[in-house]
Amino acid sequence: MKPRTAGFALVAAAVVCACQCQARAEPAVLAIAEIQYVDTSGEVIDQSADHFRRLREFEASMRTDLAASGKVRNVALECPPNACSAGDIDADQLLGKAQAAGAGYLLISSFHKLSTLVQWAKFDIVDVKTRNVVFNRLVTFRGDNDMAWRHAESFIVREILDHEEP
Template sequence: MRGCRALFVVAALMSPVAASQAEASSRTVAIADFQYIDTSGEARDQKADHASRLEAFMTALHRDLAASDMFRVVPLPCRPCVLTDGNAAKIAGMAQKAGAEFLLVGGIQKMSTLVQWAKVALIDLRTDEKVLERLYTFRGDNDEAWRNAESFISRQIIGLSSQ
């Protein structure tokens, strides 16, 4: 699937594709679980902290999109349901079978002690085109930094659909 491949190829901040591709006022979206990669090289094992924060991030993302008037979130049947190059078509098919018009995919990469990147793509499953593809950076690796990042990202996604 063209829209789902190479999610972690980080070259530059991508601008959104015209939102006119999605015309309905309430869109159905499936959200794949985001991947997390820590390439910071820090000595302290933070796997449990990151897993907990990623889980809270995903829960809040589901909640915030569902609470908006712009999206109706439909569940994917897998747990975890993480997109990879090898299962992109399968995940997209599951999303369509669940009634989703859009698939939200992404991942977070910790680059250093204080800098993390979140790559997010919203894919129109009817056209296999990206409606949104963005690279967000956020500072900090604590609960507050993760909450702020999720809140900003969800507002961006909701704002795109209201244009």
């Protein structure tokens, strides 16, 4: 092989290696706290069982969808069942649990059902090390059925994945 051809081959190999190394960047490690839920709608029908089920499905779908992207790796928080939301534990304790789990980021969220059709949902992602909020969204969604909740979940997952950090 001629020296000039060998030089090109080495440069090409270095470029390929550099591209492969960048493609293998580690996914962000995220802990997702349980969602806090408040219903002040004053509806006559008690939907607390449906809300509880939808919250857990929302959290599970969010974990699955974020992990499926390859950009995020989930870790679990060490908490008693149904006692791991911002309404149950203060933010410093949640951040401590996230750090103990090896998370770089913690997602804290809360929903507020305002009326029969309107719900607000707040999502904050906090950098565990610096304790700075690196992502926050306040969204509203219409409806209180499985389809509305699934739509809201897919929307917020897209918002998170489109953000520069997790």
